[in-house]
Amino acid sequence: MLEFYTNQYCGLNYHTNKDEQAKAGSIISNFENSFIETDRKELLERLYNSLAKLDLGRSAVIYAIKE
Known part of the structure; x- marks a missing residue:
């Protein structure tokens, strides 16, 4: 959902363009903060839960550094 919003309405493709990743991040943060x-x-949590039930939820990428 938010990928559709950032890609279609904002014209950002943050998956392939690293310069647009920061822009997309701030757009998503502003969207969430407005709620x-x-x-x-x-309502935001219900939106994300509904999207998750449709397999359209947010994804998480976790990075770790081995000590």
């Missing part, structure tokens, strides 16, 4: 700052965090 949180207006006391609609529960």
